[in-house]
Amino acid sequence: MADLVAAGAPELPEGWFYRVRADRFGWPEVQIREPRKRFGSRGHTYALVRVNEHPDELSAVVAACVKAVARMREDDEHRRRLRAAMEFVGDHDPKGGR
Template sequence: MAQLVAAGAPELPEGWFYRVRDDRFGWPEVQIRQPGRWFGSRSVAYAIVRTEEHDDGQTAVIAACVKACQRLHENYEHRRKTREALEFHGDHDPKGGR
C-alpha cells in the first residue's frame, strides 16, 4: 500500500489495505479491504480501473483508489443519515397523542 500512497492514493485506516485484482469479467479493479474480526478481510468499497481514461496504468490505478475512497465515504454518509432518520421510527400523532 505504501507504493500506492506514495503515488497519490489516499491513506487508509490502520490495518485496512488496497487490493488490485481483476473482477469476475477480467477487468482490473481496486478494492478497499477491512480486516475481518477473526481472520481474513472483507471488501468495503471498490472501483473499476479505467485504463482508457489515463496515460498509464499507475495513474489509472491511483484514480480508482481515489474513486473507491469516495464511495467508502458516500456509503458512510448514507448509513449515518439512515441511522438519524430511523431515530424518528414509529407513529407521530399530529395532535400530541393521548
C-alpha cells in the same frame, strides 16, 4: 499499498489495504479491504480501473483508489443518515398528542 499512497492514493485506516484484482468479467478493480479479527479480510467498496482515461496504468489505479475512498465515505454518510432517520420510526399524531 505504500507504492499507491506514494503515487497519490489516499491513506487508509490502520490495517486496511487496497487490493487490485480482476473482477468477475476480468476487468481490473481496486477494492478497499479491512482485516477480520481471526483471519481473512472483508471488502468495503470497490472502483473499476479505467486505463483508457489515464496516461499510464499507475495513474489509472490511483484514480480508482481515490474513487473507492470517495465511495466509501459516501456510503458511511448514507449509513449515518439512515440511523438518524430511524429515530423517527413510530406513529406520529398530526395534532401533537400520542
